[in-house]
Amino acid sequence: MLRFSFKALALALGLFATAPAHAAGEAIPIPDRKFSFDGIFGTYDRASAQRGFQVYKEVCAACHGLRLVSYRNLRELGLTEAQVAAIAAQFEIKDGPNDEGQMFERPGRPADRFRSPFPNDAAARAANNGALPPDLSVMTKARAGGADYLFALLTGYVDPPPGVTVMDGMHYNKYFPGNQIAMGPVLNPDQVEYADGTKATIEQMAHDVSTFLQWAAEPELEKRRAMGVKVIIFLTILAGLTYAVKRKIWADVKH
Amino acid sequence: MADTAHAAPDGAPRRDFLKLVTGAFAAVGVGAIAWPFIASLQPAKDTLALATTDVDLAPIAEGQAVTVMWRGKPVFVRSRTPKEIQEARAVPTSALPDPATDQSRVQREQWLVLIGICTHLGCVPSGQRATDARGEYGGWFCPCHGSHYDTSGRIRKGPAPRNLDVPQYAFTSDTKIRIG
Amino acid sequence: MSIGLHNSEFKNPVVRWIDQRLPVFTMMQKEYGTFPTPKNFNYFWNFGALAMVTLMIMIATGVFLSMHYAAHTGLAFDSVERIMRDVNYGWLIRYVHMNGASMFFIVVYIHIFRGMYYGSYKAPRELLWILGVVIFLLMMATAFMGYVLPWGQMSFWGATVITNLFSAFPVVGNFIVELLWGGFSVDNPTLNRFFSLHYLLPFVILGVVFLHVAALHITGSNNPLGVEPKGPQDTLPFHPYYTAKDSVGLVVYFIVFAGLVFFVPNMLGHPDNYIPANPLVTPPHIVPEWYFLPYYAILRAVPDKLGGVLLMFGSILIWFVLPWLDRSPVRSMRFRPLARPFFLLWTVNFLVLLWVGAKPAEGVYVLIAQISTAYYFAYFLVVLPLLAKFERPLPLPESISRPVLGGGPLPMGAATKPMEKA
Secondary structure (H helix, E strand, O other), X not given: OHHHHHHHHHHHHHHHHHHHHHHOOOOOOOOOOXXXXXXXXXXXXXXXXXXXXXXXXXXXXXXXXXXXXXXXXXXXXXXXXXXXXXXXHOOEXXXXXXXXXXXXXXXXXXXXXXXXXXXXXXXXXXXXXXXXXXXXXOHHHHOOOHHHHHHHHHOOEOOOOOOOOOOOOOEEEOOOOOOEEOOOOOOOOOOOOOOOOOOOOHHHHHHHHHHHHHHHHOOOHHHHHHHHHHHHHHHHHHHHHHHHHHHHHHOOOOO | OHHHOOOOOOOOHHHHHHHHHHHHHHHHHHHHHHHHHHHHHOOOHHHHHOOOEEEEOOOOOOXXXXXXXXXXXXXXXXXOOHHHHHHHHHOOHHHOOOOOOOHHHOOEXXXXXXXXXXXXXXXXXXXXXXXXXXXXXXXXXXXOOOEEEEOOOXXXXXXXXXXXXXXXXXXXXXXXXXXX | OOOOOOOOOOOOHHHHHHHHHOOHHHHHHHHHHOOEEEOOOOHHHHHHHHHHHHHHHHHHHHHHHHOOOOXXXXXXXXHHHHHHHOOOOHHHHHHHHHHHHHHHHHHHHHHHHHHHHOOOOOOOOXXXXXXXXXXXXXXXXXXXXXXXXXXXXXXXHHHHHHHHHHHHXXXXXXXXXXXXXXXXXXXXXXXHHHHHHHHHHHHHHHHHHHHHHHHHHHHOOOOOOOOOOOOHHHEEEHHHHHHHHHHHHHHHHHHHHHHHHHHOOOOOOOHHHHOEOOOOOOOOOOOOOHHHHHHHHHHHHOOOHHHHHHHHHHHHHHHHOHHHHOOOOOOOHHHOOXXXXXXXXXXXXXXXXXXXXXXXXXXXXXXXXXXXXXXXXHHHHHHHHHHHHHOOOOOOOOOOHHHHOOOOOOOOOOOOOHHHOO
């Protein structure tokens, strides 16, 4: 009898195994970067994510929005209520209409979503030679390789190999599909000054901002995994009990 | 799943115990599954985060009132005249269906802040504009079932059981309040 | 017994009062309590119950998701992410629903292949099988429209490609496509009607499932030997024997399900669907969800538009006539020495189609897809009809109890206590 459940399992696994093949996409292998949130029990390194937020705010936010994340969400990274309120207040948020029917700007509140740098896609393109800097809210879920890919991309700017001409306004990147990317190598050593004294190398900043964006895309990850462990333990015990009951019930049946 | 618990005759005691434990386990599991569904119906995090509203009092002249939205409900902010304040304070609380002093219902006597929902069945009482019907006590009048509120928002006549509710608010400056 | 009242056997006065007027308890007792069920099921017979439970899970999570979802092109993507971030346990409900679709297809595929292997489609169960194929078609439509709802890139382009399939039909093609779109491209009206239908169809599925079960309870279940039960010694009451056995399968199934939801929720999805839909940019590789890949491979195996579309639809529609293509009187492939390897090859071939459907339609992949497509149809149209004529089946056991007891005389007391009520 067990034989059959193994077969079923094998069939199910067969389906699983073939499925992710289509997620692979382009054939540029992405090196595996060690992140704190890797694996089943991984969690977000708060210090790294906070530094990553700083990198995002001071570098990326000039062009890239994070429109699905709210300032209040930063509390989850360990910032205090006052810090979050102060960060939100740095941004002018469009609100309205007021009593005169005019839209107006007011300082941001924790409940506001992150302000996007451009009012719409057309304005974003106009300011960037026709290229659209994508919103980063779910970026690690939207690219095969996730945070590994982001890190590889941010550290992947190299001189083009001989014979390759890079188009005007484009930059050569080892890991970008097609290798020519409109975004320049924006990270430079010591571009940001980390409050905790961490040395701001390109690699460090890329690592931190990848951690931050992974958190931005999957803020539920830690809760999800913690609950998953409990659920699986519970179900495993229940499976044992149910199987024992089944054995007992079937004990007197010859088959 | 749980119905394995009450089954088959021929009861060896160990099997019954086993079934009981399994049934209890399964029942706990089903209960645990129900919770996320119920929780998903509660106000979401963004809804909770939006639970404050700022009101600028400067443009509200004496005797005028404004209505602002707070948590999807109308909030009445009324700048009372000295006469209205005096009326509200002259009434002995023993004469009220829901006794409360006017002092207990305001933070600064000029400004009356109320949730504009009739405590009877949830209509919005009229009386915010000077031309509205304000009922027999000069406050608000609910057109749905005829409840009369006074200039402190207290129920005076009609089916409503309670005074109009006062939301949590605080003066953030002399001319600004934050509700919530 | 007074006229019109059902003669209830229940003792509990409340149960009895209801049962006399509406005999639901008698019905449940008959169909799920004492229902005589072949005693030799293996765990493959769990999958019908698993599919039923999965349908319930999908409806429950779907109803709750719809309370937060906004079916509008400008809002859909963000409303789904709001569910993931702000709605309490929204991430859990959404991931269960999203992965539930995959689990549903895994379960139903195994259920279908089990039916094919053990000949469950053969007389007298032809209608039972046909209702099952109807359920599967409805599931495909529901899953396809559900995948459009998050309004990501794959949602949009999947919808565009699949709806354009209908343009292959001569004369009426464009009319049908515009009817599906409600406009001149996949746009807001399309999203709105897909949402409406995605909510409706599961209840239609539920209705057909009811018929499927009703038909099953007329003919009774098939079993791994494919030999009808000869008497009470061959069956067991459904409860507690199969309620217990199904519970085991169910809990194990939940473990797999939970592993997917809690640890790799996006493994079976495509990253491009986290990019908001953009009608101006087609993703480099459009691929459907994994459970559609075999049909997608068949579609692309044919260099002709109409031919590809017909073959793709035909690949499922041919299941409808399977009971009449396979005329062999022997049900279970355990006793069909030739059909067995041909069927196992067919399942492997199905997985090959699934795999090749995810590959770019170029080079050697096209050839593989064509060979696999050919075998897919040849199995039904050539192999099965010929085997019915030429195959010599192994000797069948006389009854279900017989082989178990090593060919001894039929034991009258074999089914110890089960049948007192049946």
